[in-house]
Amino acid sequence: MEEDQTRRRRPRSDGRKNRERLLETARSAFGSGEIDIPLDEIARRTGVGIGTLYRHFANRDALIEAVYRDELNRLAAAATHLAGTQPPVAALRAWLNLFVDYIATKQVIAPALNSLLGGTDAIYADSRTVLTAAIDGLVARAMESGDIRPDIEPVDLLCALGGVSNYATGPGWETRAKRLVDVLIAGSRPEG
Amino acid sequence: MEEDQTRRRRPRSDGRKNRERLLETARSAFGSGEIDIPLDEIARRTGVGIGTLYRHFANRDALIEAVYRDELNRLAAAATHLAGTQPPVAALRAWLNLFVDYIATKQVIAPALNSLLGGTDAIYADSRTVLTAAIDGLVARAMESGDIRPDIEPVDLLCALGGVSNYATGPGWETRAKRLVDVLIAGSRPEG
DNA sequence: TTTATATACGGAGCATCCATCCGTTTAACA
DNA sequence: TGTTAAACGGATGGATGCTCCGTATATAAA
Numbered sequence: 001m002e003e004d005q006t007r008r009r010r011p012r013s014d015g016r017k018n019r020e021r022l023l024e025t026a027r028s029a030f031g032s033g034e035i036d037i038p039l040d041e042i043a044r045r046t047g048v049g050i051g052t053l054y055r056h057f058a059n060r061d062a063l064i065e066a067v068y069r070d071e072l073n074r075l076a077a078a079a080t081h082l083a084g085t086q087p088p089v090a091a092l093r094a095w096l097n098l099f100v101d102y103i104a105t106k107q108v109i110a111p112a113l114n115s116l117l118g119g120t121d122a123i124y125a126d127s128r129t130v131l132t133a134a135i136d137g138l139v140a141r142a143m144e145s146g147d148i149r150p151d152i153e154p155v156d157l158l159c160a161l162g163g164v165s166n167y168a169t170g171p172g173w174e175t176r177a178k179r180l181v182d183v184l185i186a187g188s189r190p191e192g
Numbered sequence: 193m194e195e196d197q198t199r200r201r202r203p204r205s206d207g208r209k210n211r212e213r214l215l216e217t218a219r220s221a222f223g224s225g226e227i228d229i230p231l232d233e234i235a236r237r238t239g240v241g242i243g244t245l246y247r248h249f250a251n252r253d254a255l256i257e258a259v260y261r262d263e264l265n266r267l268a269a270a271a272t273h274l275a276g277t278q279p280p281v282a283a284l285r286a287w288l289n290l291f292v293d294y295i296a297t298k299q300v301i302a303p304a305l306n307s308l309l310g311g312t313d314a315i316y317a318d319s320r321t322v323l324t325a326a327i328d329g330l331v332a333r334a335m336e337s338g339d340i341r342p343d344i345e346p347v348d349l350l351c352a353l354g355g356v357s358n359y360a361t362g363p364g365w366e367t368r369a370k371r372l373v374d375v376l377i378a379g380s381r382p383e384g
Numbered sequence: 385t386t387t388a389t390a391t392a393c394g395g396a397g398c399a400t401c402c403a404t405c406c407g408t409t410t411a412a413c414a
Numbered sequence: 415t416g417t418t419a420a421a422c423g424g425a426t427g428g429a430t431g432c433t434c435c436g437t438a439t440a441t442a443a444a
Binding site: 114117118119151152155159160161164166169170176180185186187188 | 305306309310311343344345347348350351352353354355356358359360361362368371372374375376377378379380381383
């Protein structure tokens with residue numbers, strides 16, 4: 001009794017629930033610094049089998065992506081809001097600082113930035129679109145107003161900040177990253 | 193028959209030779225893009241046992257470090273040379289571009305930048321010293337001449353470039369990194 | 385309510401890779 | 415040439431990612 005492909009059986013309740021519980025376990029583990037926690041351990045803490053984890057998330061990156069998808073969306077929303085309430089350069093600066101804060105609190109995102117900013121991994125395609133759209137919009141606005149050179153590649157600003165976050169660990173990290181925001185913006189102004 | 197510790201038996205010829213051959217295999221593999229090649233495979237291609245590889249190199253990072261130690265030294269020497277023959281900012285710019293070239297040709301160095309620029313790994317202590325001394329010297333010179341703000345952390349420039357190299361892959365990569373060199377230098381000039 | 389079946393579950397098990405250990409071999413030195 | 419420190423090699427253990435498939439169950443139809 002094969003129905004039309006478009007009309008599918010409703011997702012099973014236990015499936016949705018386990019997915020949510022896995023996400024919650026991962027979020028908690030990542031948030032407390034256990035960025036290298038084995039996937040088996042996440043499954044164990046959730047109280048499900050490893051097979052269940054893999055049915056919901058194809059691999060580690062997919063899990064990370066799912067954990068941070070919401071927050072990335074919020075970051076993107078902040079860009080829209082800033083663009084509507086602040087002058088171009090101020091908005092860009094504020095958002096870049098937000099980006100630094102975001103990485104600072106979500107350390108697990110740093111390794112994932114690889115796939116997020118530059119990778120070809122299809123898993124991150126959506127999040128990448130969201131993130132690049134945010135920075136592109138802010139930079140484009142600043143270019144139109146003439147405050148930023150027109151030959152800047154917006155994503156490179158994020159790459160640079162990601163580099164400092166990735167390579168420079170330790171206490172002074174955030175300060176250095178925010179100083180780099182200043183340098184980047186100053187260096188992106190039109191010459192002369 | 194314990195001699196003085198300072199007078200030791202000469203290193204065995206097969207030992208030195210195998211070490212060199214392992215380095216050569218690794219250099220060749222890394223250079224052709226096989227940056228994730230298993231250590232077993234490097235041993236196999238060299239025609240030695242895995243135990244031999246590990247006697248010469250404590251782990252993967254140690255091997256990478258050995259492969260690139262010479263070239264890092266050459267990069268550092270270039271900094272000294274540039275400092276002696278060019279005005280401060282020109283020297284800094286030229287060296288940062290060299291740094292980009294260096295990463296571009298030795299892609300394996302990108303993952304290793306982690307330990308190199310910011311890690312606490314003792315293996316990289318020497319190379320890190322060499323590299324930071326090079327950039328510190330160039331930046332200090334430009335600060336003295338008043339061409340660069342005094343609050344810049346020199347290594348952060350390398351971190352930023354490393355970020356672009358790490359996250360932004362693909363054909364246009366080098367161009368983007370070199371444009372970032374311009375942005376970084378422009379943004380590092382004194383305000384006003 | 386009963387039945388049929390798509391969907392989800394669980395975890396044993398395979399594959400990969402890093403790193404160690406230890407019995408055997410060999411080059412250096414007297 | 416004999417002694418011995420140094421090097422060899424690969425079996426092995428441990429960690430982790432991911433798959434496979436028999437079992438269980440929620441959902442929808444009868």
